[in-house]
Amino acid sequence: MPGTITKRGEMMRQYITRRLIQMIPILIGISILLFFILQLAPGDIFSTMMNPHMTAEMKEELRHQLHLDQPAYIQYFYWVQGVLKGDFGDSFYFKQPVTRVINTYIWNSFLLSLVSFILSVIISIPIGVISATRQYSRFDYFFTVVALIGISIPSFYFGLLLIKWFSVDLKLFPVSGMMTPGVNFVGMEKAADILYHMALPCIVLTLSSVAGLMRYTRSSMLEVIRQDYIKTARAKGLRERVVIYKHALRNAMIPVITIFGMWLPGLFSGAIITESIFNWPGIGPIELLAVNNRDYPLLMGINLILALLTLLGNLIADITYALVDPRIRLK
Amino acid sequence: MADDLLAIHDLRTYFYTEDGLVKAVDGVSFKIKKGEVLGVVGESGCGKSITAMSILKLIDPPGKIISGDVIFEGINLIELKEDDIRKIRGASISVIFQEPMTSLNPVFTIGDQIGEAIMLHQDLDKVNARKKAIEMLKTVGIPRADEVVDEYPHELSGGMRQRAMIAMAISCNPKLLIADEPTTALDVTIQAQILELMRNLKNDLGSSVMLITHDLGVVAEMADYVIVMYAGKIVEEAEVVELFKNAKHPYTIGLLQSKPVIMRDEDRLNSIPGQVPNPLHMPSGCYFHPRCSHAMDICRESQPELKEVCEGHKAACWLYEGVI
Ligand SMILES: Nc1ncnc2c1ncn2[C@@H]1O[C@H](COP(=O)(O)OP(=O)(O)O)[C@@H](O)[C@H]1O
Ligand code: SF4
Ligand SMILES: [Mg+2]
Numbered sequence: 001m002p003g004t005i006t007k008r009g010e011m012m013r014q015y016i017t018r019r020l021i022q023m024i025p026i027l028i029g030i031s032i033l034l035f036f037i038l039q040l041a042p043g044d045i046f047s048t049m050m051n052p053h054m055t056a057e058m059k060e061e062l063r064h065q066l067h068l069d070q071p072a073y074i075q076y077f078y079w080v081q082g083v084l085k086g087d088f089g090d091s092f093y094f095k096q097p098v099t100r101v102i103n104t105y106i107w108n109s110f111l112l113s114l115v116s117f118i119l120s121v122i123i124s125i126p127i128g129v130i131s132a133t134r135q136y137s138r139f140d141y142f143f144t145v146v147a148l149i150g151i152s153i154p155s156f157y158f159g160l161l162l163i164k165w166f167s168v169d170l171k172l173f174p175v176s177g178m179m180t181p182g183v184n185f186v187g188m189e190k191a192a193d194i195l196y197h198m199a200l201p202c203i204v205l206t207l208s209s210v211a212g213l214m215r216y217t218r219s220s221m222l223e224v225i226r227q228d229y230i231k232t233a234r235a236k237g238l239r240e241r242v243v244i245y246k247h248a249l250r251n252a253m254i255p256v257i258t259i260f261g262m263w264l265p266g267l268f269s270g271a272i273i274t275e276s277i278f279n280w281p282g283i284g285p286i287e288l289l290a291v292n293n294r295d296y297p298l299l300m301g302i303n304l305i306l307a308l309l310t311l312l313g314n315l316i317a318d319i320t321y322a323l324v325d326p327r328i329r330l331k
Numbered sequence: 332m333a334d335d336l337l338a339i340h341d342l343r344t345y346f347y348t349e350d351g352l353v354k355a356v357d358g359v360s361f362k363i364k365k366g367e368v369l370g371v372v373g374e375s376g377c378g379k380s381i382t383a384m385s386i387l388k389l390i391d392p393p394g395k396i397i398s399g400d401v402i403f404e405g406i407n408l409i410e411l412k413e414d415d416i417r418k419i420r421g422a423s424i425s426v427i428f429q430e431p432m433t434s435l436n437p438v439f440t441i442g443d444q445i446g447e448a449i450m451l452h453q454d455l456d457k458v459n460a461r462k463k464a465i466e467m468l469k470t471v472g473i474p475r476a477d478e479v480v481d482e483y484p485h486e487l488s489g490g491m492r493q494r495a496m497i498a499m500a501i502s503c504n505p506k507l508l509i510a511d512e513p514t515t516a517l518d519v520t521i522q523a524q525i526l527e528l529m530r531n532l533k534n535d536l537g538s539s540v541m542l543i544t545h546d547l548g549v550v551a552e553m554a555d556y557v558i559v560m561y562a563g564k565i566v567e568e569a570e571v572v573e574l575f576k577n578a579k580h581p582y583t584i585g586l587l588q589s590k591p592v593i594m595r596d597e598d599r600l601n602s603i604p605g606q607v608p609n610p611l612h613m614p615s616g617c618y619f620h621p622r623c624s625h626a627m628d629i630c631r632e633s634q635p636e637l638k639e640v641c642e643g644h645k646a647a648c649w650l651y652e653g654v655i
Pocket of ligand 3: 380512
């Protein structure tokens, strides 16, 4: 009925606005917490930077310029002042604006994570469903073992194994990077080149997330197919396919879909180990670099974005929950 | 016989569980006449639901229908392929389950769920199926039927949901309606309303009903003929008046004596001393002997057969051996 739909839409709009407003104080709190936790770590950029040309006086001068000689709360206010103007400061290490550094790398991470996320969903949900409908079959056992391997094999080991087999021995895929160096592909050729480089790291990331998602789908589905309404659906004379893929799956996906929202920050945070092994120019290795060099502005920038994405992810999870489950009311 | 709608012969449905073999339905035979209400009674776990679900071959592993015939309108349902029996499910034979709270799918509207059965078995498109669904909701006495059709199960009370279930079950004019404890989960007043509704519908549609219950009060009100089950077997059967007046089997007598004045008293079935036997370790001889005050030596050694004890009245008990 159109009346109820507009009413529902209106309620949804109000709900989302309220949640977005609530995020502001939370983000402020998180930024304060982050800032002071980072300050607790001993040393600063100059204690790790071994520049032989830099004298003690020059270091002092630079510290003063960067306000590093001031108390933490003063530094925080300088930082907030900048952020309010859209300026997250300059990365100590890269000597570039933090926003530019993040922008350079984060989309590469996003690309890799998104492709592997989509692949994991496409692969693991049907397998989870079939495993549940044929519990204890050979199919089920096989993928139970696959999941076990996927969960327990460390990604650095699996990554190196793939490089050894497919890049070194078989020479099917490049060893590392995101594009063939020295060649300037455009359009489809560029896309193909990136896909070609993405294949191995993508397999590593996909295997580990398929394992979890598959088991999650399976257990959710097993729970649902025992329910009375599945018996009702069968007793109506529906085909087994309709019973499973309409009546059961729709219910089984409710808890699964809601975890997708939680994955939002993960799509941007970069896979540190996998990206490092494959030399993928993502944000993961940059985070490591920032930590090692006490690059506070960069760390603050990255972490704040991830905090924001986490909050947005939760909101998205709550909204999808309400959309797929009519019993849930947004309050 | 011509006026039999359903004839079940020697039905056996076993469960191959990890702990061992469970003979949930162990050689059951009965008939349902056209327009008749058959009451099936017995304590929880005696195989009533599994008997009913076996009729439609809706037994999930580890359960399996081992043998038997289920002749419905001259066709043996047990021999039908999945695709053929599906055309009978929800059409000529439909089921109402015990739990209205969980028997409807929470993520689809009432109208979708009723319409689904209608579209499947009658050649109607979505729009007409919806119209028919509203009509069915009105038939079962749901107020605001044209709004309820778009509501989700959680928006309705238990009684209303059970009415919606009934609407779904009768939407394709079934010849046999299996009602598995349709009122057990409901309040006493709602129970009476639902029974009243079922009685009226049955008369209007001319359907036969297999009414499963552990409530003898419901049987007395609704049934024409009664079978009493214990541990997967029929232990007594007769027309309803005969059974209530002249119960023979000690188990049936126990059930009748424990029937309290107030209908929904959870304790009443416990007043037969002892417990339903563990299906994995059935007693020897008559399955009821550990609880029977009349048990004799022969009862422990050998199983009595279901035999006529007086005209139109059968019981499986050594007390009546050689009576006729
Ligand atoms: N899925 C199952 N697995 C193993 N045993 C079962 C299963 N379902 C039913 N049974 C057995 O079948 C017997 C009869 O069950 P049921 O027909 O549901 O009893 P009721 O008379 O209460 O409807 C139970 O005692 C139980 O042991
Ligand atoms: S056969 Fe024996 S034990 Fe069984 S009911 Fe009859 S008297 Fe009781
Ligand atoms: Mg039952």
